[in-house]
Amino acid sequence: MYFATGYGLIQCVKGLMSFEDKDLLAAIGHTRHGNAVASQHRKRQASLTTRLAGYVVSSLNTSGVGWIKDMTPVERHAELVYAESLFEKSLLGVVYSGDWLAFIKEVLNMRTTMNIYRQLGKFLDAVDAEAQARGEGSEDKSIDADFRSGVYLGLGMSNLILSMMPGKLLTLVELFGYKGDRHLGLEVLQRAGGWTKDSSTPSVSWEGEGVRRSICDMCLLIFHLVLSSFTFDGVDIMMAQKILDWNLKRYSNGVFFLFGAGRLALCRSQPSRAIEYYTKATQSQSQYRNLYHISWWEIAVSNFSLWDVRASLTCWRDLEAEATWSKACYTYGMAACLVALGEQQEATKHMCRVPGLRQKIAGKSIPLEKFVARKARKFQQQGGRLALPALELAYVFQAISHAPKKVIISKMLPEIEKLLLKLKEHEKAPAKYEQGHGYWDDLCLARFLEGVCLRYVAYPDPDAVLDPREEAGISTENARIRAVAALESVFSNGHKVELDHHLIYHAHFEYGRLLARSGDIDGARTQFDLILSGKPLEVLSGRKGKYSLENSLHLRTHAAQEALLHNRSL
Numbered sequence: 115m116y117f118a119t120g121y122g123l124i125q126c127v128k129g130l131m132s133f134e135d136k137d138l139l140a141a142i143g144h145t146r147h148g149n150a151v152a153s154q155h156r157k158r159q160a161s162l163t164t165r166l167a168g169y170v171v172s173s174l175n176t177s178g179v180g181w182i183k184d185m186t187p188v189e190r191h192a193e194l195v196y197a198e199s200l201f202e203k204s205l206l207g208v209v210y211s212g213d214w215l216a217f218i219k220e221v222l223n224m225r226t227t228m229n230i231y232r233q234l235g236k237f238l239d240a241v242d243a244e245a246q247a248r249g250e251g252s253e254d255k256s257i258d259a260d261f262r263s264g265v266y267l268g269l270g271m272s273n274l275i276l277s278m279m280p281g282k283l284l285t286l287v288e289l290f291g292y293k294g295d296r297h298l299g300l301e302v303l304q305r306a307g308g309w310t311k312d313s314s315t316p317s318v319s320w321e322g323e324g325v326r327r328s329i330c331d332m333c334l335l336i337f338h339l340v341l342s343s344f345t346f347d348g349v350d351i352m353m354a355q356k357i358l359d360w361n362l363k364r365y366s367n368g369v370f371f372l373f374g375a376g377r378l379a380l381c382r383s384q385p386s387r388a389i390e391y392y393t394k395a396t397q398s399q400s401q402y403r404n405l406y407h408i409s410w411w412e413i414a415v416s417n418f419s420l421w422d423v424r425a426s427l428t429c430w431r432d433l434e435a436e437a438t439w440s441k442a443c444y445t446y447g448m449a450a451c452l453v454a455l456g457e458q459q460e461a462t463k464h465m466c467r468v469p470g471l472r473q474k475i476a477g478k479s480i481p482l483e484k485f486v487a488r489k490a491r492k493f494q495q496q497g498g499r500l501a502l503p504a505l506e507l508a509y510v511f512q513a514i515s516h517a518p519k520k521v522i523i524s525k526m527l528p529e530i531e532k533l534l535l536k537l538k539e540h541e542k543a544p545a546k547y548e549q550g551h552g553y554w555d556d557l558c559l560a561r562f563l564e565g566v567c568l569r570y571v572a573y574p575d576p577d578a579v580l581d582p583r584e585e586a587g588i589s590t591e592n593a594r595i596r597a598v599a600a601l602e603s604v605f606s607n608g609h610k611v612e613l614d615h616h617l618i619y620h621a622h623f624e625y626g627r628l629l630a631r632s633g634d635i636d637g638a639r640t641q642f643d644l645i646l647s648g649k650p651l652e653v654l655s656g657r658k659g660k661y662s663l664e665n666s667l668h669l670r671t672h673a674a675q676e677a678l679l680h681n682r683s684l
Contacts, residue, residue, distance in 0.1 A: 116325075118152075119148035122199055126202045128402065129141035129209075131404035133473075134438050142207065148199040148202075149200055155188055156189060156196055178233070179237050190234075190237075200223050200227050204223040234269075235265055238265055258324075259325075263306045266306040266324075267303070267306065267329055270306075272294070273298050273302065274294065274299040276293065278344075303330045311352075314359075315356075315360065335354055335358065337349070338354035344670055345669075345676070346677035358375055361374075369398050369405055373392070373408060381577050383518055383578035385416040385516060386420065388412070389413050389416045406436075407437040410432050413429050415508075415511045420517070421521050421526055434448050440480065445468050449493075454502075454529075458498065462493075462498050472487055481662075481664075481665060485616075499552070501556040501560065502533060505526060514566055517570070519584060522570055523588060527564070534564070537557050554607055554611050554612065555613055558603075558617050561604050565600035565601035566597075568588075569627070569628045569631075572594040572628075576682075576683040619664070620667060626641030638684075639678060642671050645668070646668060
């Protein structure tokens with residue numbers, strides 16, 4: 115049973131990394147097989163009469179703690195493995211099918227999975243409480259660590275996933291009795307390894323751990339180091355550091371933990387160190403080529419943080435040649451770098467390909483692919499011209515927020531200033547700028563990126579590790595004043611923007627974060643409320659539609675509001 119589900123999990127990860135039909139179909143087949151094996155070992159369901167009687171007589175209930183208590187250890191493990199394999203199969207089905215009917219079917223399967231995890235969690239709570247009442251400690255020793263870690267994994271991830279759903283979808287989910295508690299989810303995942311804030315080492319040893327303990331650790335790292343790009347509540351970089359330190363001692367060449375170490379370095383605005391870890395990750399294994407692609411993506415973004423555009427271009431080339439997850443993004447990344455480097459002919463060739471490379475998941479377009487396709491079409495409409503595409507992409511991938519201060523001042527701001535000087539030449543006659551198109555879009559983009567860069571000069575990311583020997587060159591107050599002026603310029607000219615309306619909304623978000631770091635919490639809330647209001651802001655109402663990366667911005671804005679409520683730094 116465990117061999118079947120373990121192999122299915124490996125194939126599931128492989129399929130999700132490649133997005134190739136043959137890998138997805140193979141993974142679906144293996145997870146379906148694992149699910150069938152688990153089904154054969156599950157406790158047989160009672161008759162319909164008994165199930166109906168269970169609603170009246172609690173002892174006959176077939177979905178409560180008593181039902182699970184009556185299972186043998188093998189049947190309990192089968193119940194757990196059934197839930198895991200059903201979730202994997204559902205996830206793969208959503209990705210492979212690409213239509214809403216399949217999506218609804220698989221969501222119902224996920225609902226079954228969550229119900230099983232909830233019942234198994236209640237069972238663990240009940241037997242642990244009984245053990246404590248008998249004076250045997252806080253946990254029932256008769257429950258093996260493998261089963262316990264599996265329940266913690268399922269419960270923890272269910273709570274995390276539900277807690278991160280958008281507000282409208284979460285309201286719908288809550289009607290069916292599901293509610294995610296993020297802090298409970300994190301605490302349950304930490305329980306599998308015995309992690310606490312008070313200790314730098316876990317209380318669960320290598321010998322006493324469950325088989326899913328490492329997966330629980332990986333889930334915690336993904337939340338603290340990757341999902342932290344979109345949320346603030348519950349994020350704990352120091353916890354991630356402890357988990358990484360312990361696991362790297364155990365698996366010094368473990369590819370996932372090397373990824374984590376690279377991501378931690380990037381979160382701390384140490385992109386050079388991040389690249390070292392990602393490079394080591396590519397050298398640590400050769401069996402799964404798709405794992406290289408994750409490293410190349412991260413190295414490309416890290417090189418944006420160093421503003422080494424040529425090095426980033428190399429990674430985008432490798433991804434475009436080999437990786438299959440998002441050809442549109444890889445090709446646009448390559449083209450944007452080529453534009454920045456002045457290699458116009460090759461850039462034009464690749465830009466023309468981008469719109470035709472988009473794909474769909476569960477019948478829906480990928481927002482990032484829609485964004486790069488719009489930018490590529492704009493490049494063609496403007497006769498092969500696009501302002502600061504690489505630096506704008508660096509903002510989208512949050513590379514500017516993780517850039518060292520000296521890189522922002524010495525490399526990024528000069529790029530923006532070149533464009534601003536060119537725009538200033540046409541200040542009195544915008545119609546003469548680049549054949550009469552794009553003046554206000556380019557001005558707002560340049561001023562927006564200027565405001566973002568200066569905001570991080572004034573107030574670096576809260577998790578950044580600053581070099582005390584590094585000279586700022588620009589004082590905090592000077593950078594703050596200039597950042598405010600730049601972002602307010604976007605607001606005053608926003609109604610003149612022709613295509614890039616997303617800039618105005620993102621400018622309000624960055625302005626809100628700047629105000630929060632300056633101590634103006636009420637002002638920050640006002641900016642965030644404007645974004646979530648659904649109003650057209652500075653965009654002319656006749657032009658208002660769904661702007662690029664809107665859902666992502668709403669997610670980050672909700673997270674910023676939560677951070678203000680919990681007095682977390684933005």
